[in-house]
Amino acid sequence: MFEKILGQEKVKRIITSQIKSGKIAQAYMFIGIDGIGKRFTATEFAKIMNCSVNDFSKTDVGACEKCISCEKITKNVHPDIHFIGFSRQAELEKSNLEKQKILKIETIRYMQKKVSTRMYEGKWKFFIIEPAEKMNIAASNSLLKTLEEPPKNTVIILIARHKETIPRTIISRSQILFFQPLKVNEILNWLMSNYSIHDGTKIQDIVSLSEGSIGDAKKLADENKKIEPSLWFKFKTQSFYISDILEFSKDVVRQNAALECVNAMIYEAKKDFRIYPKMIAPAIELLITSKMLLLRNVNAQMVLDNLFFDLMDLMSFKYDR
Numbered sequence: 001m002f003e004k005i006l007g008q009e010k011v012k013r014i015i016t017s018q019i020k021s022g023k024i025a026q027a028y029m030f031i032g033i034d035g036i037g038k039r040f041t042a043t044e045f046a047k048i049m050n051c052s053v054n055d056f057s058k059t060d061v062g063a064c065e066k067c068i069s070c071e072k073i074t075k076n077v078h079p080d081i082h083f084i085g086f087s088r089q090a091e092l093e094k095s096n097l098e099k100q101k102i103l104k105i106e107t108i109r110y111m112q113k114k115v116s117t118r119m120y121e122g123k124w125k126f127f128i129i130e131p132a133e134k135m136n137i138a139a140s141n142s143l144l145k146t147l148e149e150p151p152k153n154t155v156i157i158l159i160a161r162h163k164e165t166i167p168r169t170i171i172s173r174s175q176i177l178f179f180q181p182l183k184v185n186e187i188l189n190w191l192m193s194n195y196s197i198h199d200g201t202k203i204q205d206i207v208s209l210s211e212g213s214i215g216d217a218k219k220l221a222d223e224n225k226k227i228e229p230s231l232w233f234k235f236k237t238q239s240f241y242i243s244d245i246l247e248f249s250k251d252v253v254r255q256n257a258a259l260e261c262v263n264a265m266i267y268e269a270k271k272d273f274r275i276y277p278k279m280i281a282p283a284i285e286l287l288i289t290s291k292m293l294l295l296r297n298v299n300a301q302m303v304l305d306n307l308f309f310d311l312m313d314l315m316s317f318k319y320d321r
């Protein structure tokens with residue numbers, strides 16, 4: 001169960017054993033930073049409880065993903081699974097999503113109406129409230145009433161970044177499950193299997209900037225696709241044509257940016273040097289020689305043309321390292 005969710009072994013273990021023993025809590029609180037699978041886990045939980053094919057008291061496999069119930073939950077059209085959050089609130093208020101800053105009592109009341117209606121087609125109703133930490137006092141008090149008289153076959157999952165702003169009365173009626181930031185390896189493996197980023201330095205940057213959040217890693221990787229690869233990267237991956245080089249070299253000189261261009265390449269090359277010292281050392285030597293020539297006011301066009309052609313030669317042998 002929950003194989004699709006990265007990391008979070010402890011959370012998965014707890015929920016799995018509850019599912020198998022039939023001891024489901026009435027309310028849960030999933031706490032942790034954005035982008036680490038809280039909502040995904042809640043959805044998966046709802047799917048498992050409502051799947052019409054697999055019997056989870058007897059087996060360890062996850063939801064079948066094929067039955068009508070699983071399909072409807074995937075498409076977010078299952079009548080018994082409700083996401084209560086800013087988009088629902090905006091819809092109810094007929095206002096913009098961007099304007100939503102707190103979860104209001106009217107939205108919780110809408111949820112309560114759904115709690116009290118009959119089950120449509122599922123076995124379990126799920127209400128997933130997010131961001132629960134943004135409920136105001138009135139909304140929290142209203143929700144408390146539902147938690148005090150929990151309806152049958154209904155699971156309420158509160159998803160929050162932290163529990164500081166959530167009243168203790170609500171916390172004490174929920175099972176708290178902490179979601180951990182993902183490990184470097186988990187982010188790395190996920191990136192490698194979902195993106196084709198060949199630049200090792202970029203990947204390391206994304207991993208460290210994402211700080212354990214798959215959501216952030218995804219955002220960074222998506223942005224990265226739009227970034228024009230650096231000149232150094234183009235040489236390294238041999239994605240340059242000779243005709244482009246001369247044109248590019250002319251452009252750089254026209255912009256009076258030869259030195260900046262060489263400096264930027266030295267900077268990136270040095271980062272790669274740590275990973276492929278033998279392969280990169282001669283390139284760095286070439287770059288530094290060119291920099292010295294530029295500093296001595298040797299004709300910039302000549303220096304760059306020579307540098308680019310030499311680098312191209314050099315990098316075409318890179319796999320001989």
Ligand SMILES: [Zn+2]
Pocket residue numbers: 050051052053054063064065066067068069070071
């Ligand atoms: Zn199913």
